[in-house]
Amino acid sequence: MVAADGQSLDWNDHVQRAQVSSHRKRLVVTRPDGSLKTKLQRAIAERASVLSGIKGLNPLVEESLVILAAGGLSPDRLPAGTKARAELYDTMHENRVRRLVAIGFREREAEELSTLHTPNFM
Numbered sequence: 614m615v616a617a618d619g620q621s622l623d624w625n626d627h628v629q630r631a632q633v634s635s636h637r638k639r640l641v642v643t644r645p646d647g648s649l650k651t652k653l654q655r656a657i658a659e660r661a662s663v664l665s666g667i668k669g670l671n672p673l674v675e676e677s678l679v680i681l682a683a684g685g686l687s688p689d690r691l692p693a694g695t696k697a698r699a700e701l702y703d704t705m706h707e708n709r710v711r712r713l714v715a716i717g718f719r720e721r722e723a724e725e726l727s728t729l730h731t732p733n734f735m
Contacts, residue, residue: 661729
């Protein structure tokens with residue numbers, strides 16, 4: 614098995630990662646008062662509020678993503694680069710939603726929280 618960072622994992626690594634993921638979900642879901650879930654929601658909303666003036670990536674970064682995805686500056690390839698950049702954003706949103714659901718948020722909550730995300734590639 615290979616991890617996202619390209620390093621191979623043995624079975625024990627795989628089990629340990631699964632246990633960590635399961636532990637995260639228990640931390641959020643099993644709190645009787647829901648306080649951790651509420652704190653996470655509030656933190657996401659506060660971050661979005663603080664970064665509300667940022668309407669996206671720097672235009673040079675946006676352009677660079679398109680050129681990189683297109684494989685160069687060839688005008689006939691730039692539309693494919695633009696499409697690939699949009700697909701990247703969609704994939705990032707889907708992954709955020711999946712991770713939020715995995716730690717105990719309902720699908721609708723996860724969708725709403727994900728839309729508050731400000732792209733920054735940090």
